[in-house]
Amino acid sequence: MKKTIVFTLFFTFTFLSSFREVEKDVYVPGSFYEFKMKAIDGQIIDFEQYKGKKVLIVNVASKCGFTPQYEDLQKLHEMYGNKVAILGFPANNFGNQEPGSNEEIALFCSGNYGVTFQMFEKISVKGEDMHPLYQWLSNEKYNGWNNDAPSWNFCKYLVNENGELVAFFPSKIKPLSDELLGKIKE
Numbered sequence: 703m704k705k706t707i708v709f710t711l712f713f714t715f716t717f718l719s720s721f722r723e724v725e726k727d728v729y730v731p732g733s734f735y736e737f738k739m740k741a742i743d744g745q746i747i748d749f750e751q752y753k754g755k756k757v758l759i760v761n762v763a764s765k766c767g768f769t770p771q772y773e774d775l776q777k778l779h780e781m782y783g784n785k786v787a788i789l790g791f792p793a794n795n796f797g798n799q800e801p802g803s804n805e806e807i808a809l810f811c812s813g814n815y816g817v818t819f820q821m822f823e824k825i826s827v828k829g830e831d832m833h834p835l836y837q838w839l840s841n842e843k844y845n846g847w848n849n850d851a852p853s854w855n856f857c858k859y860l861v862n863e864n865g866e867l868v869a870f871f872p873s874k875i876k877p878l879s880d881e882l883l884g885k886i887k888e
Contacts, residue, residue: 730834730844734865737835742792742808742821756786756886757861758877759839761793761827761852763800764810768856772815774877778886779819786860786886788819791835793827796854800824827852839867860885 731737734757737749749757760775779788792807794800802810804823811817825833828851838844839859840851845867850857858871860882869885876882 728834728837730837730841732844734838734861734867737838739835740823742804742823744804744823747820747822752787752861753865754863756863757789758786758882758886759789759791759835759859759861760877761795761836761855761857762790762821763793763796763855764802764807765799766796766855768854768873771856771877772811772817775819776815776817778877782886783819790817790819790821791827791833792821792824793852793855794824795826795828795852799855827857858882 735750735753738746739749741747758775758778760771762772763769775788775790778786790811792800792802792804800807807824808821811821825836827833827836832840832851836851840849842849848859848867848870850870850872854873856873858869858875858877859867860869860871862868869882871882
């Protein structure tokens with residue numbers, strides 16, 4: 703009987719531990735403002751510059767059914783850029799829908815949607831190679847409440863003026879929806 707219990711516990715622990723997706727030996731900053739990341743043009747962007755402003759973080763892709771949201775993200779940037787910074791993070795995690803290089807992505811975004819909001823280099827937003835920013839966004843241990851990782855392209859995270867994550871919006875919530883605009887105007 704004891705052998706059965708020990709075996710069951712060992713098997714259960716081994717089985718469940720194999721499902722951990724992240725948290726290897728990667729440093730995840732405790733504060734949103736500690737992040738420094740490469741823009742799509744290679745320049746380093748220090749998130750300290752966003753203090754006092756809301757930030758909308760979006761995982762984007764060029765070959766997705768939600769790709770037309772780029773247009774509304776640009777409109778949001780033009781209409782509310784003084785209140786909220788839009789940060790686009792290309793990712794190829796869902797259906798190989800962002801296969802291009804950073805240069806190709808930048809050309810696509812500016813050429814097709816006139817994107818002028820801040821775009822970053824391509825990163826991973828889920829799985830074992832999840833970027834530390836997305837670990838911070840999708841793990842309550844770091845952000846205080848949210849465990850929602852992106853389930854597809856164009857998921858949105860809203861960080862308030864104090865660097866606190868305050869909202870998560872799935873892909874289907876459009877950038878100019880009442881729900882999202884309401885949170886920006888709060």
